[in-house]
Amino acid sequence: MKNNVNRQFRLKSRPVGRIKTTDFDLVEADIPEPAQGEALVRTLYLSLDPTNRIWMSDMDQYMPPVELGAVMRGGGIGVVVKSNSPAYQVGDHVTGLTGWQDYTIAGEKMDNRMGVIPKGLPVPLTAMMGACGMTGLTAYFGLLELGQPKAGETVLVSAAAGAVGSVVGQIAKIKGCRVVGIAGGADKCRYIVEKLGFDAAVDYKRADWKEQLVAATPDGIDVNFENVGGEIMEAVMARMNLFSRMPLCGMISGYNTDQPMRADFSPILMRRIQVRGFIVTDFFAKYAEGARQLAEWVATGKLHHEETIVDGLENAPTAVNRLFDGQNMGKLIVRVADPAQH
Ligand SMILES: NC(=O)c1ccc[n+]([C@@H]2O[C@H](COP(=O)([O-])OP(=O)(O)OC[C@H]3O[C@@H](n4cnc5c(N)ncnc54)[C@H](OP(=O)(O)O)[C@@H]3O)[C@@H](O)[C@H]2O)c1
Numbered sequence: 079m080k081n082n083v084n085r086q087f088r089l090k091s092r093p094v095g096r097i098k099t100t101d102f103d104l105v106e107a108d109i110p111e112p113a114q115g116e117a118l119v120r121t122l123y124l125s126l127d128p129t130n131r132i133w134m135s136d137m138d139q140y141m142p143p144v145e146l147g148a149v150m151r152g153g154g155i156g157v158v159v160k161s162n163s164p165a166y167q168v169g170d171h172v173t174g175l176t177g178w179q180d181y182t183i184a185g186e187k188m189d190n191r192m193g194v195i196p197k198g199l200p201v202p203l204t205a206m207m208g209a210c211g212m213t214g215l216t217a218y219f220g221l222l223e224l225g226q227p228k229a230g231e232t233v234l235v236s237a238a239a240g241a242v243g244s245v246v247g248q249i250a251k252i253k254g255c256r257v258v259g260i261a262g263g264a265d266k267c268r269y270i271v272e273k274l275g276f277d278a279a280v281d282y283k284r285a286d287w288k289e290q291l292v293a294a295t296p297d298g299i300d301v302n303f304e305n306v307g308g309e310i311m312e313a314v315m316a317r318m319n320l321f322s323r324m325p326l327c328g329m330i331s332g333y334n335t336d337q338p339m340r341a342d343f344s345p346i347l348m349r350r351i352q353v354r355g356f357i358v359t360d361f362f363a364k365y366a367e368g369a370r371q372l373a374e375w376v377a378t379g380k381l382h383h384e385e386t387i388v389d390g391l392e393n394a395p396t397a398v399n400r401l402f403d404g405q406n407m408g409k410l411i412v413r414v415a416d417p418a419q420h
Pocket residue numbers: 127128129212213216237238239240241242243260261262263266305306310326327328329330331332356357358359400401402403404405406407408409410
């Protein structure tokens with residue numbers, strides 16, 4: 079790999095179905111020079127998220143889609159290697175939208191500012207993208223603010239061995255709930271029960287998953303943290319209790335299709351289910367509070383941060399499909415550069 083270029087994945091075509099490497103151009107651009115008030119950031123880690131697939135599509139969404147020809151949008155962690163801004167010191171670790179590239183420019187305005195990660199945190203740097211970062215905050219605010227779980231209630235979470243789901247279930251356990259996770263395959267189901275302390279797991283890849291769901295929720299479901307949508311969401315909604323809550327976090331089962339996702343609304347009416355869609359940025363004003371609590375739980379061993387790391391920026395377009403194939407445990411991350419060498 080050359081050190082004096084900025085490798086960038088630029089979106090060439092909008093994916094149809096699964097993401098393909100041919101949907102991108104891999105370009106070697108010049109490393110940008112930071113202007114006054116800016117800093118040059120070397121990407122260390124790239125966060126791969128289901129929303130990457132949404133950003134590639136020209137569909138109704140919460141941010142503008144990535145334009146064709148533009149560098150693929152992506153969250154990440156980098157290190158400041160040059161600075162012309164008092165907001166950034168060389169050596170600072172920063173987090174924000176690094177993009178799928180080796181280098182980016184951090185500025186001082188709302189649209190290009192990056193957050194400086196405090197030094198000496200008692201958690202690994204990569205946890206700042208997972209359990210203590212965006213996916214952890216998604217779990218924290220979606221569950222606690224919208225799900226309002228009470229001790230003794232049953233909380234169900236889908237995509238339960240993933241980045242968001244694994245944190246949702248563990249927080250619900252901390253809050254004294256009975257926790258049921260839905261995940262694909264025996265290994266993931268064993269992991270969420272034995273390692274993360276869930277009370278029960280439902281393996282949706284087995285033919286009898288609907289019977290497993292009924293058996294795992296004898297008192298119904300009080301909070302459904304929805305990550306998947308489709309048939310799984312419908313089966314879960316059929317088990318939800320009167321005045322239960324459903325934070326609608328994601329519907330990954332539909333992201334690779336162009337078809338609108340349909341659902342039966344009658345349980346919402348008959349059982350007065352409170353459904354609330356949200357994006358983690360809705361809670362921006364409270365991020366510091368959430369991150370502090372999550373970091374304390376990780377540091378004291380109450381919250382386990384799991385990650386799947388893939389090496390090399392060049393592998394980002396293939397690695398992102400792991401999210402759709404279920405080939406990740408916890409947070410899916412690409413290591414772009416070795417933090418020990420920067
Ligand atoms: N609202 C927000 O602000 C926000 C923020 C972050 C994430 N999200 C959403 O939260 C959900 C989880 O995201 P994440 O980052 O934590 O990803 P993740 O759970 O770490 O990875 C995705 C997982 O989804 C499962 N999955 C994929 N396709 C599926 C399908 N067709 N049916 C059932 N399960 C499927 C796979 O697990 P199995 O092996 O178990 O199938 C896969 O490992 C996504 O819907 C995402 O869009 C929302």
